[in-house]
Amino acid sequence: GAGVSQTPSNKVTEKGKYVELRCDPISGHTALYWYRQSLGQGPEFLIYFQGTGAADDSGLPNDRFFAVRPEGSVSTLKIQRTERGDSAVYLCASSLGRGVGTGELFFGEGSRLTVL
């Protein structure tokens, strides 16, 4: 597609449930990033993929959070045993990667997760 696509746009779940958030990056972008943004705050880095591998997962808050990108394109962020504190907007971004181009990240519109 023309831009980064994220689904679902909004997700409401109950505490303790499992959630998957999907990101479809811009075609040809090898780098993919996940960020979490709480209300009124700047995005916080979660994980970065270069191709299929996680190049940097230092931002994942705990082992309930996991992300995959099995074919080097679409990525899924998985959250187990959700907690109310996980409520936030989860942003995905992609870029050309490996220092190519201008360093710009292109963002999707985010998935708003609400944990009741």
Add this chain to the structure above:
Amino acid sequence: AQTVTQSQPEMSVQEAETVTLSCTYDTSESDYYLFWYKQPPSRQMILVIRQEAYKQQNATENRFSVNFQKAAKSFSLKISDSQLGDAAMYFCAYRRSGANSKLTFGKGITLSVRP
């Protein structure tokens, strides 16, 4: 670790006037990128302007320009002839050049434009 600081949580500007948004950062790297992103209520981050650290000339994009002071580690955004559509959250961000580098954001500033 790199940090980005935006100390002004909110600013307001009269339509057609000029406003400057401040940003400072901390890094030990010599080669990096700096960005200003705009986030309207639709949530999508939109790139406003970009500056490469090795370039001494300040970047300009139409009504948007930056004042990049590398020694002072300062990167402010100037919006000229402010328009109602400029109202949004603005984030300053830093990225080390090269592979495997993430974008680090400041906390953002909410800009309102008075008609």
